[in-house]
Amino acid sequence: MSPDRPQFISSAANPLLKDLRRLAQDSTAYRKQGRIWLEGDHLCGAALARGIQPAIAVFSESAWHAQPARWSGLQARIVLLADALFASLSALDSPGHMGFVIELPAAPAVAPHAASVILDRVQDAGNVGSVLRSAAAFGFTQVLALKGTAALWSPKVLRAGMGAHFALSLVEGVELPDLERLAVPLVATSSHHGDFLHEARLPRPCAWMLGHEGQGVSPELAARAALSVRIMQPGGEESLNVAAAAAICLHASACASVG
Incomplete structure (x- = not known):
């Protein structure tokens, strides 16, 4: 019509x-x-x-x-x-x-050299959408969602992403062997292990790995990391929400890239 x-x-x-x-x-x-x-x-x-x-x-x-x-x-x-x-x-x-x-956009291939975010079973749609917003804001162009992650193009993730989807290459249903295509170092986030973020020498570009809200990055995925980092929390909380942690880490990475 x-x-x-x-x-x-x-x-x-x-x-x-x-x-x-x-x-x-x-x-x-x-x-x-x-x-x-x-x-x-x-x-x-x-x-x-x-x-x-x-x-x-x-x-x-x-x-x-x-x-x-x-x-x-x-x-x-x-x-x-x-x-x-x-x-x-x-x-x-x-x-x-x-x-x-x-x-629905055609599923893109994994871009080996892209600054990336890897979502490992991040299940809350609001968290996933917020991470996409941070990725787009801080110059990360590729998001790889491992199986078990909330559907990237679902209505709730789209609303939380506030338009970030259209600035990113989004790959769903990723499995661990697919990550071997990446030519950039993998950086794991952790609540209790690794270098403090503000002291770490962050590789650039890199692929940040963000894990399940309760379990964090899986041991199998963490084993692939070139670097593991944690965020200093002087207030004493056990851990940060994954979306908040993503914003802090991706901002630090963006600053290191222009420093």
């Missing part, structure tokens, strides 16, 4: 609406459909800023009539949903009133 003539959906039984609901509420539906749901103008705007055009742009009826001019240049199928239907597909407490369906 032409972008100039939006399709209006008012029936809860519409097949497209059912697909959208699965994309919005099922963390792995994107793998089956080969498409991703972005909800809210921030995420949609971040995709457009990276040159990513939606296959489908979805608006609540009231949102479309309130501000159609902002999105008038979209070369996509435009779908309008009755407000109650849009609210029914949203997984947000306060629905975003608009969203994009974009094609």
